Amino acid sequence: MRYKASLGLKVAAFGGLAFLHVPLGLIFLYAFTTEDKSYQFPPPGLTTRWFEVAWNRQDIWDALTLSVQVAAVSTVIALVLGTLAAAAVFRSRFFGREAVSLFIILPIALPGIITGISLRSAFNLADIPFSFWTIVLGHATFCVVVVYNNVVARFRRTSASLVEASMDLGADGFQTFRYVVLPNIATALLAGGMLAFALSFDEVIVTTFTAGQQSTLPIWMLTELVRPRQRPVTNVVAVFVIAVTFVPILVAYFLTRDTEHVAGAGK
């Protein structure tokens, strides 16, 4: 049902969208500015040399590599754990079912700083030195919920009779999973995995507590924000990060848009 919007409502709605998007557009503009000491507006001139400078900076490449590796490993762990949890919660009603779903959402419902500091103090108590795996441990924990949400939503739409039919036709549980369940949830898994990757790639709050001296791309950006060296280079990296996170989100959206629960509706 469509209603005609009054002028005031239109202004408020489109104004709100502009508020959400203009700042991102500005970053693109500032990536080309010739001024590297301040954030002067309008930029005194435009140049593409910062892209070249950024390309040749080894510290950026190192941070990028670490971020991609962490995000990839965390996504794989989250895919496995999230699917298992979704299957368990969906296929049976058991005591504590509500508690399990709350438990899975908890790492994302509580402020990130709490997750971060509790992990850090736990590493301290257990004498675990900071490493690649301490970062992954934190990231995988809050990525599970994204996969879980997507897969549970898909399970709800998949008819249970499909599984029964497969069993009636003589397939065992593993065959049913491989040939009936997996194809049904494949796009939900892909969407969930993409979102988990985007979430991990971008995470900074928990990472500051679990990374030690290592630097992921967001951590690199954070240090540049606090102590800027070449401001336009930070802008170039920011543009790159926007591009890298937009792609998985768009893909996830188009994979799940026909379902009632669209991927990413809740972060």
Added chain:
Amino acid sequence: MTTAVATAPSLGRRLSNGLYRRPTLLLLLLLAPPLMWLGIVYLGSLFALLAQSFFSIDEFTGLVRREFTLSTYAQLFSPANVDIVLRTALMAAAVTVAAACMGFPIAYYMARCTGPRMKAVFYLAVMLPLWSSYLVRVYAWKLILAKEGILGWFFAQLHLTWLLDAVLALPVIGGASLSVSYIGMFLVFLYIWLPFMILPIQAALERVPPSYLDASSDLGAHPGQTLRHVILPLAFPGIVAGSIFTFSLTLGDYIIPGIVGSSRLFIGQAVFVHQGTAGNIPLAAAFSVVPIVIMAIYLTWAKRLGAFDAL
């Protein structure tokens, strides 16, 4: 089964049949890995943290004394620390109210006044910022709020620099420039968490049956009255659901107050400072209990208002 030639079923088949007959075992097998992961990694460390809030720090050696005491909590209630908590809670409340006021028209427009195409565009336009890089979006505001940045330029073009200066001269919320004032911090928080408010409100509005609105206007209500007496009460759970996000996220954030705003601490920063440079883990732990408690109260209240049905 009376087949004479009984071929031994494969291992996989026997395993799968066995599991089929024991659904509880299968359930346990499915649940064990995720629950063990979350239980050990997440809950384990959360409890380790909470336990430490009952330890205290030795004034002389600076080491953590591992015996039960409430002295850390007493420290938490010192005037300076209560100030930090109040400041953060006030900011979170202000951001939540502003996000609701700004998000409602957008959500309303999305839910009621768009065709399928436009709705998809709006949906993506709200979701992309929500998922795109948090730091990059904070950074964008550093460009905007800087003294020589775009907002200052804008005011200068309109010959309104005096207005900006007057606002910045206000006692508490002002500062030397927008990027070191509470106004700036408020704007950044609002910008970052706004999408989290829009989506639940939109979901709640989608569920309001159009026939209610028709009935309301048939009975002689003008649009304002319909909004006030029909739409708002039905959308309220959505607003509360959105406020859970905006409130909780503002409460725990420590990056934004560090980059934009004055040097006065917020809860997140207090946690960060105490665990880092000060090395006072017990106090940091006690501080991080504050948002947990506030959110627990908030969630109980929200649950009573039916906010969870709108998520």
